[in-house]
Amino acid sequence: MVEPMLRPFLAALAGLALAGCALFEEPRGTGDLGLIVERAAGSVIIVDTTARKVLHRVEGLGDLSHATAVFSRDARYGFVFGRDGGLTKVDLLKGRIDKRVIQGGNAIGGAISQDGRIVAVSNYEPGGVRLFDAATLAPIAEIPAIGADGKRSKVVGLADAPDARMVFSLYDSGEIWLADLTQPAAPKLTKWPGIGKLPYDGMITPDGRHYAAGLFGEDGVALLDLWRPEAGVRRILDKYGKGAEPLPVYKMPHMEGWATVGDFAVIPAVGRHEVLLVDQKEWKEIGRVALAGQPVFAIARPDGRQVWVNFAHPHNHIVQVIDVPSRKVVHAFEPGRAVLHIEFSPRGEQAWLSVRDADRVDIHDTRTFARIGSLPADKPSGIFFTSRAGRIGY
Amino acid sequence: MWRPSLAALALIVPLVAAAAEIEPTPRRQKEILHLFKHDCGSCHGLTRKGGLGPPLMPEAIAEIDDEVLIDAVIFGRAGTPMAPWGIDLNREEAAWLIRRLKRGNIDG
Numbered sequence: 001m002v003e004p005m006l007r008p009f010l011a012a013l014a015g016l017a018l019a020g021c022a023l024f025e026e027p028r029g030t031g032d033l034g035l036i037v038e039r040a041a042g043s044v045i046i047v048d049t050t051a052r053k054v055l056h057r058v059e060g061l062g063d064l065s066h067a068t069a070v071f072s073r074d075a076r077y078g079f080v081f082g083r084d085g086g087l088t089k090v091d092l093l094k095g096r097i098d099k100r101v102i103q104g105g106n107a108i109g110g111a112i113s114q115d116g117r118i119v120a121v122s123n124y125e126p127g128g129v130r131l132f133d134a135a136t137l138a139p140i141a142e143i144p145a146i147g148a149d150g151k152r153s154k155v156v157g158l159a160d161a162p163d164a165r166m167v168f169s170l171y172d173s174g175e176i177w178l179a180d181l182t183q184p185a186a187p188k189l190t191k192w193p194g195i196g197k198l199p200y201d202g203m204i205t206p207d208g209r210h211y212a213a214g215l216f217g218e219d220g221v222a223l224l225d226l227w228r229p230e231a232g233v234r235r236i237l238d239k240y241g242k243g244a245e246p247l248p249v250y251k252m253p254h255m256e257g258w259a260t261v262g263d264f265a266v267i268p269a270v271g272r273h274e275v276l277l278v279d280q281k282e283w284k285e286i287g288r289v290a291l292a293g294q295p296v297f298a299i300a301r302p303d304g305r306q307v308w309v310n311f312a313h314p315h316n317h318i319v320q321v322i323d324v325p326s327r328k329v330v331h332a333f334e335p336g337r338a339v340l341h342i343e344f345s346p347r348g349e350q351a352w353l354s355v356r357d358a359d360r361v362d363i364h365d366t367r368t369f370a371r372i373g374s375l376p377a378d379k380p381s382g383i384f385f386t387s388r389a390g391r392i393g394y
Numbered sequence: 395m396w397r398p399s400l401a402a403l404a405l406i407v408p409l410v411a412a413a414a415e416i417e418p419t420p421r422r423q424k425e426i427l428h429l430f431k432h433d434c435g436s437c438h439g440l441t442r443k444g445g446l447g448p449p450l451m452p453e454a455i456a457e458i459d460d461e462v463l464i465d466a467v468i469f470g471r472a473g474t475p476m477a478p479w480g481i482d483l484n485r486e487e488a489a490w491l492i493r494r495l496k497r498g499n500i501d502g
Binding site: 066248250 | 477
């Protein structure tokens, strides 16, 4: 017989048991989680950068060539933008798709608004930007990118900006547009036509002040100061390749992660085997670092001490590390064919590299450069850690 | 007696070669399809529906002459981001790839 006084206690215990194992599973944070795109399989793996292991594989995300991702501001959900127009909201904790819509025919990237309420997708087809409710993925508004030439343009370089704005570039007509999303259903646009030929990508500086669009059709970068938009778009690094025959470009460089270190930015030069060092006060070139190939990503370790660079075909098996104070390449290695992306752990002690043709993601210690781990992944491309959730322009 | 000039021969030989529809070895075919899927796919899409580059679905390229397409692959296209892939492919290999593309038979 059970003592009457113990009965309520036992009943409570039984209730706990019935509530199931969820109650006994330790809750966990998402600050050390990330998503890695498996581009050919149309899946993502969810990784833990503390345990350095794969937690889940989530399938059914469609064509993930050139896929990118942003995170909800609580860093629980990743929004994955697929090439085929798929927008998928992935629950990192449950390891499954939360919501998914096909929002366009052919997409290139996306962004999440400062307040985390709006997810924006930039589309090649139909050219423009579409806005969605981050909670439900319900459509909110569409911004058709009809350029000054009257034609619909592909949209590239979409980035969120402070004060409830988004900024992007029109590839075909050569324009920068700034969208004020104070009233998301009726975005207010400011347009700068004639910024230069074929802007191929754009990025916002980590302080959220400057938006830069790289030009493919000419040597130079178009720069907009978001603190003084009335001053207009100006050209910087004009003719930075003057006098040299540009090399063909086997992969467009990316501007996201244009490394900003101290007073200067490290920028991949289009079609050249070098990065440019650019003073961020005057926006003038202050030097170059010669490299093994055409840089695709030049990404700074979060403290800015190192910049890690990967390369376009046929040098995409190489990774080089630039030491920022000495402006010299201090380390180079060859992880395998087709190193597509580099992502640092939140405080930069680890660098993760996707090695597509080896079906591997390698993890390196950034102090010793030693490989400290490796995870299997099916044709991995973009690596996205949740530390992006709190950063402007990511 | 009619004798073809060297110049005429130089014209005829590539035509004959093209007409012969040279097939790369099975191993090389695999390499070319891998290159196509991943490197061309960066701009033209893994499903060939286009991206920064135009779509390469059979109906999108059916009307374009093979030689024009081969030139675009080998030499790139000036004024566009299309790079010269002659660093990886010779004309016969490009011709084979384009025949496959036009047939929509590309997933090796």
